Amino acid sequence: MVLLIDAGNTRIKWALARPGAALGDWLASGAVTHTELNHLPASWPQTGITRALVANVAGPRLRDQLQLMIPTTAIDWFASRAQLDGMHNRYRNPAQLGCDRFAAALGARALEPGRPIIVATCGTATTIDAVSAQGDFLGGMILPGLGLMAAALARNTAQLPQVAARDLPAGFADNTDDAILSGCLAAQAGAIERAFALHGAALCVLSGGAAPFIAPQLAVAHRMVDNIVLTGLQRAANASDFTTG
Incomplete structure (x- = not known):
């Protein structure tokens, strides 16, 4: 089995897949927050995992912790590169591109081949990237995520409250909580559009x-895909030209 791990700024997501399995055909999957990290080993079988592929954007300390927890020594720390699986990385410095963005683009392109696509990953930060129909990763945008936007307003203004994401009624907001959330959602959707x-x-x-x-909130054609970074890691694991980054 292959253990796929997306170690983000807020959560660590994982999936188990058989080598060569279809994208998203996982034996098991899950997620924990950073404070729940010690629960991870209990979620994984301690035998049968022959390889792990990890995209880590949460820093060296988390990498060291995961290194001790993963039940195999065959660990590939996924990194962006100039080319993989037919996708060409046109970043000025290809290695500087966040490995999670590269994996997300790889997964999205595999799901929607031959189409010009935008890949929007909406987590702690929102990243919005462009992939051409020919398979070129062109670059993109990074902005504060929905939660960070709302938190910044609550932290830096005297009378605005912290609001949580939820469904909104249609039309203009008639109360402050809804107005804050509506504005933050409009900013996110507007950047994507x-x-x-x-x-x-x-x-x-x-x-x-x-x-x-x-x-x-989006007025453009879109497709929701859970765990697009894990999908990209699975694609990378199956790619004939993948080598350890």
Whole structure:
């Protein structure tokens, strides 16, 4: 079995897959927050995992912790590169691109081949990236995620409250909580729609914890995909030209 891990800024997501299995065909999957990290080993079989592929954007301390927990010594720490699985990385410095963004683009392209797409991952930060129909990763945008936007307003203003993401009634907000959330959602959706128009995209592949709240606000064609980074890691694990990063 292959253990796939997406170690993000807030949560660690994982999946178990057989080598060569179809994308998203996982034997098991789950997620924990950073404070629940010690629960991870109990979620994984301690035998039968022959390889782990990890995208870590949460820093060296978490990498060291995961290294001790993963029940195999065959660990690939996924990194962005100039080319993989037919996708060309056009970042000025390909290695500087966040490995999670590279994996998400790889997964989205595998699900929607031959189409110009926008890949929006809506987590602690929102990343919005463009992939051409020919398979070029062109670059993208990074902005504060939905929760960070709301928290910044609550922290830096005297009388605005902290609000949580939820479904909103249609139309203009008639109370402060809804007005804050409406503004933050509009900013997220507006950035995605601007990128969509700039790229001339056919579809936006949308993922991340805030995606269910942002999706209803979008006026462009979109597809929700859970755990797009794990999907990309699975694609990378099966790619004939993948080597340890």
